[in-house]
Amino acid sequence: MSVTDLLLPLFLLVFPTRSRSQCPTNPSPIVNDTQVLFSLRDRLGIKVWNETANPRAWRGVEWSSDNRVEGLALARFNLSGVLPAIWDELPSLARLDLSQNGISSLEVTGCKNTQLNLLNLSSNSLREFPGNISSLQSLESLDLSANFLSMAGVPKFSSTLRSLNLSINNLTASVSIGGNLGLEVLDLSHNGLSGSIPETFGEMTNLTRLDISYNRFSGDLPDIWSKNLELRYLDISNNSLQGGLPPSLRRLRKLADLSAGYNSLSGPLELEDGDFASIETLHLWQNLFNGTIPVKVGSLRNLRLLVLTGNRFSGAIPPELGNCSNIRQILLDSNDLTGTIPGELSKLSHLQQLVLNYNDIGGELPSGLSNCTELVHLSLKRNKFSGNIPDSFGNLSRLRYLSLYSNDLVGSIPASYGKMSSLIYLSVSSNNLSGEVPAMLQNVSTLQFLFLSNSGFSGFVPDWLPRLTNLREMDFSYNRLSGEMPASIGRLFANVQLYHKSKLLLLDIKMLGLVYSSFACPTSINFSSNQLTGSIPTAIGDLYNLQLLDLSHNQLTGPIPESLGKARNLSKVWLAGNRLNGSIPSSVADLSFLTTFDVSNNSLVGRIPDSPQLSSMDAALFAGNQLSGLPLTNTCSSTATLPHRPRRDGQGGSEHDQRDVTTLVSVAIFMAAFLSNERTVAPGTLGSGAREGFGSAGAGDPGAKAPTSSLPSLPEGVPLLRPSFSRFFSTPSFLNSLFNLFLD
Template identity: 30%
Template sequence: MKYNSRLPLPVLAVALVLLVSLAIPASSCTEQEKTSLLQFLAGLSQDSIAKSWQEDSIDCCKWEGVTCNENKTVVGVSLPFRGLERRIAPSLGNLTGLQHLNLSYNSLSGGLPLELVSSRSMVVLDVSFNQLSGDLHELSYSTSVQWPLQVLNISSNLFTGQFTSTTWKGMQNLIALNASNNSLTGQIPSHFCNISPSFALLELSYNKISGSIPSWIGNCSMLRVLKADHNNLSGTLPDELFNATSLERLSFSSNGLQGILDREHIVKLSNLAILELGENEFTGKIPDSIGQLRRLQELHLARNNMYGELPSTLSNCTDLIMINLRNNSFTGELVKINFSNLENLKTLYLAWNNFNGTIPESIYSCIKLTALRLSYNNLHGQLSNGIGNLKSLSFLSLTYNNLIDITGALHVLNGSKNLSTLLIGLNFMNETMPDEDNIDGFENLHFLAIEECQLSGTIPLWISKLANLEVLFLNGNQLSGPIPTWIYTLNYLLYLDLPNNNFTGEIPKELMNMPMLTSDKTAANLDPRIFELTVYEGPSDQYCTCIAFPKALYLNGNKITGEIPVEIGQLKALQSLDVSHNNLKGPIPQSISNLTNLQVLDLSNNNLTGEIPAALDNLSFLSALNISNNNLEGPIPTGGQFSTFPNSSFDGNPRLCGRVINKNCGLAEADPAVGPAVSVVYTDKSWDNKVIAVVAFIVFVGVGVIYDHMVLSRYFGG
């Protein structure tokens, strides 16, 4: 049987226990059991189950979430997602027949009663996704009695401490332990397999566990799942680890592990379905022996220091669904891999390496492929017509290669009807943006990036057909002419990025009617398939969906003239506005004060005149402001956020004054056109430059305009 990552072992174990142990509900329960349940209820805040339990005060077997067997004994209490708060009463431990307790996905706090862990009947205990706390030592119990507990899930809580030999002394029957997403310390426990010979699953991800991987794991003959990613582990993979030949999932991503994948050791894990070693410090090549792992479904080696050519034997792993080798130093031509053997492949992620040559035709035989990312390599040539075979493709990133013929590329891509994300910037250098009526077929496109290509021409009319478009990057080209008025007809467009082109004319007033920017109540037309891989990479991989992007309008670095339209005040959902480095004139419209969601405002390096509207101090969310290098005059507002902005936000406006820049507005400063005048300048040491605002501006604007770089998991999948 193949390992199914969508149905992990804890779920299988719970289901099996429930099927075996829980019978058809009986008609009543004992008085002692009813009392224990009511004591449990009394310890909680009032919630949805209280009414249900009180309506039938006699028969607790009919209470919501309570299951009894044919002997009128309570054998199950299942109350997930009920909004339960406060503490778990130890009285549940008095239910002598209770085999299954599920209190997951609530807001329970306090400790986990030892009476539940050491129950003489409990088989499955699930308290995951709560706010339970306490040290693991509190669960220690000195006894020679064997507890029947088989599945324990305490994940996603606030538990601390470390595993000791006494913590789980009585758990000789334990099969699965999930303690991930807590604050556990110490080392990976070294006694589970010795205590429980049937132990099969250990999940410790997202904790603070350190030290090396213990060699005892090799003695775990039944261990199927071992996950300890996102911890502080160091050292190498011990040779003994590969003696655990029943392993189906091995996950040590995001640690400090190093070493190489030994060709002789890796083949021992013949049952391995998922190998996750990404974000470590592994070096060396992928061994040829990887091809002997015929059950391998997912291979994650991203963000390591691995190098060399990919072994051709990788195509022998015909069950592969995902390959993620991003951010390494792999080289060679991809044509050496026969991808046509990988008919189950859905995600291929080879970005940020040094692959060269052309995109292999065999990739286009992977008809189940939904996400293909080959960006930041040295691939060249034209896109083949074969890419049209990928009918399921929804995510395609080819950014930063040496591809040519953008017109041909768009024509062959329009056959991928499910394409939602298309990232092809930093290719097609100095070509012309195609403006042909027969470019269509992108009706499901939500994200389009054709940036930094130095393309000439205008914004093409075919983009107006992209009815579902939400994010558009065309920055860093040589596009010219006026910004087309039809852009406002793109009903879902929330992020328009047009910097560093040669656009002329005025800012179209029609843009002030963009539906996604005029109302913060308008929701994005999100499709869950859009971002199967993150669009922007960075420490947090935060931009996984369009909704993570600020609603933004970037027109900076062009040759736009005229005034900022007064109608700009209609864009009430706008969070970031940058029209800097243009030839704009006239006043700053007071209507900008209506943009109460605005966080970044850059009007610098224009020819704006007049005073700064005092009403702008109502922009309480404004964290970055730059109006430098204009011809503004008069006092700088002192309320709201203005006192937090550095002097550099106002530089290059000699007629501005105010406490913010330590310039008294009582007397006029010299006007070069008129002659010298007396000015009084005072200093106030309490008004130092606020560097925080500068940092916020750089980070926020930088992330917003630089696509597919190392500043912009959990992606979909295991």
């Protein structure tokens, strides 16, 4: 053996070689965390770290007491491309947030970092599961949501992994979770997963939260839940699951939140003693459940939210529901319920929202509901309630939303309603009320939406309306109002903010029923189909913030005032079916937002002003006059007459559709703005297909069921980062959190 052969092992021992693929050893005092940060700054191009030479003051860097980097919060740092294995260079790193960047892949060496326990890679551009990431031995929480992952299987992680989020990706096959049975939180929502719910979910005995909503799981809901003794939250909504709720699911004693909406679950809702012992939230909206609401629901003493919207429940509301003393929200709309509102509900002192729309519930409205002093949202539209509007409701000082639309109520609005100090939205449209528009409403300074259409009101247009300084929508159509319009109308909307589709607006959703304030919808005046006389007041031009105006089908005379052109934000104007004369004022050409200008069936003469807006409209909007010019094809006159809109008994402008009002909704509240054409409607928002007033008068069958079409899509001009985000913002848990935010 040569001397070289003898010395080589010794040389390797003293001077070890190290390839680039090998894991780094613990850094020497010279190669410390500070030097690593300087290197990362240069390699990743992190400009915000150039603001100071001291890395201990750099944004997003968390230092330990012994001057080691233990956390990096690099969200929204404009990182892109391939990211180096940061955790290999910082051995004390325990938390790494790389969310909301443009990272396409990771450089993972396979080293077994023993410190990193939280890794957030959400909202990046990953298309493949990062290789060898499962080798991180201490990893407890991994978030890969909102990427472009399409793998069907999830690698097996160390038993330390407790939380795994793969929501909002492109997973398409029935996912295989492998042997990750130590998971406590698993989120696979908003993907394209299909087939049956995997049996492995039933073997994850440590699960406390499972979300597989917004996928394509189908078949009967499996009876696999008997081992999930720790499960507290289960969201299986928006799939195509069938059958009923299996006994093993109902008997999970720790289950607090069950969301199973938008499936095809059917049959009676069966409950036995001991079922859902800890349930707080029960979301079963938009399924096919039938039969009666079980009496046993009254034994769910922890229940806070009950949503049975959009099923086929029949019979009466069980009086036993009054035993749920902790309940906050009850949504039973769009079913086939009959009978009356049980007096026992008056015992629910914590009740904040009661929605019974689109049923066949009748009888008189129980005055005892005024005992529910926490009520914020009361919606009883499209039922068969009769008798007078209870005077006692005026004592509900926290009430913000009250809809009694389309019932058989008589009498008048009680004077006590002038004391409602929080009321934002009031609709008594399509009832059999009488008398003048009650003057006490001028005291409700918080009112923003006032809908009194088709309710039998008579008298003059109130001159006190400008005192409602927060008012932005009013509908008095299909009544018997007479006389001239007061000049005071020119003082409306002086302080409101405008809504334009071209802008990204923040809306202020006020409750789960999507009542909002601020500039969530256009400012509007609707006095159509009354008996108004005289001329249109010149003060109409002072309504700079007015966007929709409907004075059609009255007996108005005289010319269209030249001042109308000063109301520069007008987008839709209806003046059809009056006795207006003279020419269309040239100032109308200055209304740059104008998309509808209906002056049909009047006595107007002359040439239509030249403007791109007017010339592009339907010629029918100018018919029945002696007009010429574009968009008419004739050169001198237009004598065709359009049919007059008849008044229909029991019909008027349909109630202000909360869904249309939710155009951007909101961020908060809205993010409902990010609702795209998914098949989802928030509980309590199922409404008529048309908005109350404009273009919808007389439309719809008062007895019809609520349609199940989707919420409106995002207005034009508003970009979306990822279409899949729209699905998240429509989840029941998100909407419920908005409601709770409002209440706080």
